[in-house]
Amino acid sequence: MTTSTGTEARSPVRTAAHKRAAVKSRVGLGLRMRRNWQLYAMLALPLIWLAIFAYWPMYGVIIAFKDYNVVSGIWGSPWVGMKYFDRFVESYQFWRLIKNTVYLHIYELVATFPLPIILALCLNTIRKKWFSRSAQLITYAPHFISTVVVVGLLVVLTSPNTGVTNKLIGLFGFGPTDVMGDSGMFRHLYVWSGAWQTMGFAAIIYLAALTSVPPELHEAAIVDGASRLRRIWHIDLPAIVPVAVILLILNIGSILSVGFEKVLLMQNSLNLDVAEVIDTYVYKIGLASAVPQFSYATAIGLFRSVIGLVLLVLANTFARRFAKSSLW
Amino acid sequence: MSAAGTLPPDERRLAVGAAIQDTRADKIAMACIYTALGLFCLAVLYPIIYVLSASVSNTKRVAAGEVWLWPVGFTLDAYKAIFDYDSIVSSFGNSVYYAVAGAVVATILTLLAAYPLSRKGLPGKGLIMGAFVFTMMFSGGLIPTYLVVHELGLLNTRWAMILPTALAVWNVIITRTYFMVTIPEELVEAGKVDGCSDFGFFWRVVLPLSKPIIAVNLLFYAVGQWNSFFNALIYLTNEHLFPLQVVLRQILIQSKVDPSQMPDTSKLLQLKELQQQLKYSLIVIGMIPPLLVYPFVQKHFVKGAMIGSLKG
Numbered sequence: 001m002t003t004s005t006g007t008e009a010r011s012p013v014r015t016a017a018h019k020r021a022a023v024k025s026r027v028g029l030g031l032r033m034r035r036n037w038q039l040y041a042m043l044a045l046p047l048i049w050l051a052i053f054a055y056w057p058m059y060g061v062i063i064a065f066k067d068y069n070v071v072s073g074i075w076g077s078p079w080v081g082m083k084y085f086d087r088f089v090e091s092y093q094f095w096r097l098i099k100n101t102v103y104l105h106i107y108e109l110v111a112t113f114p115l116p117i118i119l120a121l122c123l124n125t126i127r128k129k130w131f132s133r134s135a136q137l138i139t140y141a142p143h144f145i146s147t148v149v150v151v152g153l154l155v156v157l158t159s160p161n162t163g164v165t166n167k168l169i170g171l172f173g174f175g176p177t178d179v180m181g182d183s184g185m186f187r188h189l190y191v192w193s194g195a196w197q198t199m200g201f202a203a204i205i206y207l208a209a210l211t212s213v214p215p216e217l218h219e220a221a222i223v224d225g226a227s228r229l230r231r232i233w234h235i236d237l238p239a240i241v242p243v244a245v246i247l248l249i250l251n252i253g254s255i256l257s258v259g260f261e262k263v264l265l266m267q268n269s270l271n272l273d274v275a276e277v278i279d280t281y282v283y284k285i286g287l288a289s290a291v292p293q294f295s296y297a298t299a300i301g302l303f304r305s306v307i308g309l310v311l312l313v314l315a316n317t318f319a320r321r322f323a324k325s326s327l328w
Numbered sequence: 329m330s331a332a333g334t335l336p337p338d339e340r341r342l343a344v345g346a347a348i349q350d351t352r353a354d355k356i357a358m359a360c361i362y363t364a365l366g367l368f369c370l371a372v373l374y375p376i377i378y379v380l381s382a383s384v385s386n387t388k389r390v391a392a393g394e395v396w397l398w399p400v401g402f403t404l405d406a407y408k409a410i411f412d413y414d415s416i417v418s419s420f421g422n423s424v425y426y427a428v429a430g431a432v433v434a435t436i437l438t439l440l441a442a443y444p445l446s447r448k449g450l451p452g453k454g455l456i457m458g459a460f461v462f463t464m465m466f467s468g469g470l471i472p473t474y475l476v477v478h479e480l481g482l483l484n485t486r487w488a489m490i491l492p493t494a495l496a497v498w499n500v501i502i503t504r505t506y507f508m509v510t511i512p513e514e515l516v517e518a519g520k521v522d523g524c525s526d527f528g529f530f531w532r533v534v535l536p537l538s539k540p541i542i543a544v545n546l547l548f549y550a551v552g553q554w555n556s557f558f559n560a561l562i563y564l565t566n567e568h569l570f571p572l573q574v575v576l577r578q579i580l581i582q583s584k585v586d587p588s589q590m591p592d593t594s595k596l597l598q599l600k601e602l603q604q605q606l607k608y609s610l611i612v613i614g615m616i617p618p619l620l621v622y623p624f625v626q627k628h629f630v631k632g633a634m635i636g637s638l639k640g
Contacts, residue, residue, distance in 0.1 A: 032451050036447075038525055038526035039443075039447060041527075042440045042526070042527075042530070043440065043444045043445075046437050046441035046495060047441075047459075049437055049495055050459060050463065050495070052476065053473070053476065053491065053492050053494070054467065057467065057469065058466070058467070058468040059472075060468055060471075060473075060476060061468050061472050119365075119368060122361045122364055122365050126361060126362065126365065131362070131365070135365050137623060138369045138372055139368055139369065139372055141376075141619060141622070142372055144551055144555075144618035144619055145615050145618065145619070146554070146576075146614060146618075147555065148557050148573045148577050148580065148581070149576065152577075152580035152607065153611060155607075156379065156580075162390060196372065196375075199368070200368075200372065227351065228353075228354045228357045229353075260558075261557065264558075265577065265581055279470075282470055282471070283562075287470070287471070287474060294475070297470070297471045298469060298471040301470055301471060302469060304469075305466055305467065309466050312465060
């Protein structure tokens with residue numbers, strides 16, 4: 001009896017307070033939105049762009065489940081369910097594409113992930129300012145060179161007639177080889193030219209993390225007699241591990257995508273057995289072929305994106321639990 | 329650190345004394361680090377220097393393998409050949425146009441997106457930011473984007489080169505972080521007290537304070553446009569609109585040299601020989617513009633990338 005009256009007595013007060021708070025916040029929200037109308041007006045253009053060039057294509061993805069034809073348009077084309085996904089998974093291309101893509105990506109990851117870390121640690125350690133500055137200037141430079149030019153460089157440098165690599169192995173008595181046409185060399189060329197191009201720029205983010213290391217730590221370690229290598233190992237390296245973990249997560253999320261433009265540029269009829277990856281296949285059957293198969297190509301692309309997203313989420317969960325640093 | 333702590337007192341004193349003057353081990357370590365950096369730099373520089381040298385060397389001597397590092401038989405014929413090749417000249421102009429127009433459009437969009445999203449307490453900010461960031465993780469993909477460009481009637485127009493890739497979400501994040509760090513809330517409030525509207529504040533206070541980040545955006549987008557070839561490959565079929573990169577691809581990688589592009593027929597005889605040399609000078613022409621711009625803005629660029637990575 002007493003308890004019920006107690007609640008009755010209390011609850012109206014509480015609901016009234018709630019209502020007042022709710023009303024207040026609603027008015028506040030409306031007012032705040034009106035006060036900020038100019039900020040929303042600024043956002044209008046970028047949001048329109050985002051809607052057209054990012055979210056409209058996402059809506060267009062439904063053609064992966066339809067038999068798209070240009071005349072009926074996206075909405076008018078008939079639904080076919082998972083037909084194109086089934087076709088892709090059962091096609092003889094499927095495992096070859098997955099294998100090529102994953103191999104290339106993992107090779108690239110293993111070979112090029114440690115390089116910027118080493119470079120950043122070296123740059124951070126040396127005390128001659130002019131040397132470190134010019135080393136940065138030089139190693140960043142290839143980042144600004146286009147993919148076409150990088151592949152052009154590869155072609156020129158490895159050309160069987162005049163390329164400098166063939167002259168070099170010629171000195172040791174080996175005959176000239178067409179390196180670009182050798183499918184065994186494709187992955188090495190792709191990965192190491194990528195390392196050449198991205199190493200310097202990728203080091204920037206690690207250098208930024210290294211600036212947050214307090215100098216007192218180094219001073220204390222010097223007083224304790226730690227050698228330079230020990231200080232790098234115990235002070236500098238731990239400072240960049242969180243950044244490295246985040247980059248690794250991002251990298252795992254994109255395991256089914258590789259530097260698509262570069263692969264396409266490096267492809268030729270001789271190395272296609274290892275150089276055909278998911279993205280180039282999508283381009284070929286979707287846009288480059290005489291009879292473009294829009295729906296099939298979209299289905300393959302969607303398959304790749306969804307797996308990438310799932311892997312990203314998994315890697316992030318894993319990192320949050322075991323490495324204590326994550327994207328979100 | 330822990331290793332030094334466990335040393336016996338005598339050795340520890342030794343270590344402290346030695347830290348002031350580098351120990352032998354430290355000297356060796358430093359020598360290794362300098363060598364490693366030197367090797368990194370050499371590896372980066374060698375291909376660039378080689379191509380530069382080959383492009384100004386005598387064609388026959390390049391073919392004979394006499395060029396290793398420095399030019400042999402200096403000549404500028406390969407560069408003269410570029411000016412005889414019509415599509416290179418016109419596509420160079422196109423590329424400049426795309427780079428400038430694309431950078432301006434994209435930078436305006438980025439600033440407009442980043443400033444409101446940097447303001448505290450803007451209702452719906454998290455939602456809008458989420459809408460931007462989500463596109464980094466998931467996208468419609470190649471074909472649906474192509475169909476949108478097709479539907480808008482942008483195929484084979486200059487807009488197809490500029491609009492679809494106009495906004496890079498990563499740049500919005502970097503720019504937004506820059507605003508959050510450099511435009512303190514007190515400044516915004518002071519502006520409000522003085523009766524300044526958001527537009528006025530953005531125009532008179534924010535933009536003048538943001539020259540470094542504007543430079544970073546302009547450079548980033550311009551270099552991106554200059555270097556991109558895939559948009560042109562899928563959206564353009566009209567040769568008069570081709571950017572330099574597409575023409576470079578035809579000549580460098582596919583080895584397509586079109587005799588009709590060379591008006592002077594007497595030169596056709598040397599075509600085969602020239603083709604090889606044209607490759608070297610073309611690589612230089614494609615490589616030089618971004619490399620010329622970047623040392624001037626490198627400081628801002630690195631700072632921008634660092635600020636973005638701190639909080640992004």
